[in-house]
Amino acid sequence: MTEKLYNDNVMLKSCKATVLACEEKDGKFLVKLDKTVIFPEGGGQLSDRGKLGAANVLHAFEKEGCVWHECDMALEVGAKVEVTLDWKVRLDRMQQHCGEHILSFVCWKLFDSNNIGFHMNEDTVTVDLDKALTEEELLQVEQATNAIIWDNRPINVLNLESEEAAKLPMRKFNSNLKGILRIVAVEGADVCTCCGTHPPFTGMVGCVKIIRAERRKQGQRLELLCGGRAMADYAKKNRILHNIAADLSSKVEEVPERYTKMKEEIAGLQEALKEKTAKLLDIEIQEVLAAAETRADGAKVMPLILDDAKIGKSLLPKVGALENTISVILAVQPERISYFVTVGKNTTGDCRAYIKLLNDTFGGRGGGKPDGAQGGADFCPNWQEKLDLVVAQLKAL
Numbered sequence: 001m002t003e004k005l006y007n008d009n010v011m012l013k014s015c016k017a018t019v020l021a022c023e024e025k026d027g028k029f030l031v032k033l034d035k036t037v038i039f040p041e042g043g044g045q046l047s048d049r050g051k052l053g054a055a056n057v058l059h060a061f062e063k064e065g066c067v068w069h070e071c072d073m074a075l076e077v078g079a080k081v082e083v084t085l086d087w088k089v090r091l092d093r094m095q096q097h098c099g100e101h102i103l104s105f106v107c108w109k110l111f112d113s114n115n116i117g118f119h120m121n122e123d124t125v126t127v128d129l130d131k132a133l134t135e136e137e138l139l140q141v142e143q144a145t146n147a148i149i150w151d152n153r154p155i156n157v158l159n160l161e162s163e164e165a166a167k168l169p170m171r172k173f174n175s176n177l178k179g180i181l182r183i184v185a186v187e188g189a190d191v192c193t194c195c196g197t198h199p200p201f202t203g204m205v206g207c208v209k210i211i212r213a214e215r216r217k218q219g220q221r222l223e224l225l226c227g228g229r230a231m232a233d234y235a236k237k238n239r240i241l242h243n244i245a246a247d248l249s250s251k252v253e254e255v256p257e258r259y260t261k262m263k264e265e266i267a268g269l270q271e272a273l274k275e276k277t278a279k280l281l282d283i284e285i286q287e288v289l290a291a292a293e294t295r296a297d298g299a300k301v302m303p304l305i306l307d308d309a310k311i312g313k314s315l316l317p318k319v320g321a322l323e324n325t326i327s328v329i330l331a332v333q334p335e336r337i338s339y340f341v342t343v344g345k346n347t348t349g350d351c352r353a354y355i356k357l358l359n360d361t362f363g364g365r366g367g368g369k370p371d372g373a374q375g376g377a378d379f380c381p382n383w384q385e386k387l388d389l390v391v392a393q394l395k396a397l
């Protein structure tokens with residue numbers, strides 16, 4: 001058995017211990033001590049990290065009452081070592097874990113919504129509630145949780161017989177548990193069975209911030225940040241917002257208004273660009289048409305090259321209205337080439353044959369009707385050469 005000093009005093013950051021065993025496994029060394037301040041993973045809380053003398057403790061786990069420390073160096077059995085806890089990591093774990101306790105209590109107490117799943121990793125903490133809360137209710141949860149934290153209430157650990165524990169106002173209790181139970185009680189708030197580490201007072205949690213809420217079946221998943229993590233997140237988002245404000249030459253408070261205005265401006269510019277593009281295309285169509293040679297049957301073959309398939313499609317009514325004209329529109333995009341072919345007014349021709357010619361030349365697929373067809377193929381660098389070939393064949397028909 002390992003004497004687990006963290007159970008009686010979570011503030012203890014170091015101790016002297018004796019190495020009882022050291023076993024090599026998968027390139028790491030599993031070390032058993034007679035006592036430790038390093039909490040192994042358990043109860044949803046992540047493992048502490050720290051040092052055993054010069055060896056780094058990367059992770060710790062409990063097995064049959066003993067704490068095993070996964071180290072990057074071997075230690076001699078019988079040696080006395082200084083066990084040092086990485087306090088920054090422990091404090092972070094306690095803040096997230098205890099913040100989750102208090103928030104779960106508040107959700108249950110205020111809105112009868114139960115925590116049915118909890119997950120914590122190095123970056124995030126999530127709580128799954130069995131009943132979804134509204135935005136207003138979540139705000140109330142956050143405020144009530146932080147009020148308990150700022151009350152700096154004592155957090156007591158009680159070791160009670162299960163029958164005694166069952167009499168307490170527990171948030172959740174498994175009546176199948178027997179014997180001595182470890183009860184964690186936040187004064188006037190959460191009481192539940194837990195094997196994790198908790199600060200002696202709620203004030204050490206710092207704060208709780210719900211940063212995301214999403215529906216999950218009937219319930220909801222909340223993402224939380226507590227204490228130092230919430231502050232780091234605030235600093236990051238504050239920096240982002242200040243950078244945006246500086247870029248817009250505005251105050252932080254004015255960013256939403258500026259953003260809305262910019263969106264409106266962009267929409268207006270896009271509309272103006274659309275109109276200008278249409279005018280330019282009209283001019284281009286006239287120029288290409290003027291340069292196009294006339295076939296023996298009096299029809300002209302007009303190739304148009306664009307970089308947007310949507311614009312190509314929008315031009316079809318316009319080119320379809322041209323007298324004695326077969327139009328081939330090629331929209332060359334980074335990964336795909338789209339093509340359209342139409343015969344204009346009083347023009348003899350069958351677009352089904354023309355699209356086949358385009359398909360065969362470009363290695364693509366497409367079809368349509370006698371007066372209009374469309375298709376597409378993967379991008380090819382020699383598309384101009386292929387278009388020239390199609391136009392030449394159409395002229396010769």
Ligand SMILES: [Zn+2]
Pocket residue numbers: 043097098101184194195196197198
């Ligand atoms: Zn706990």
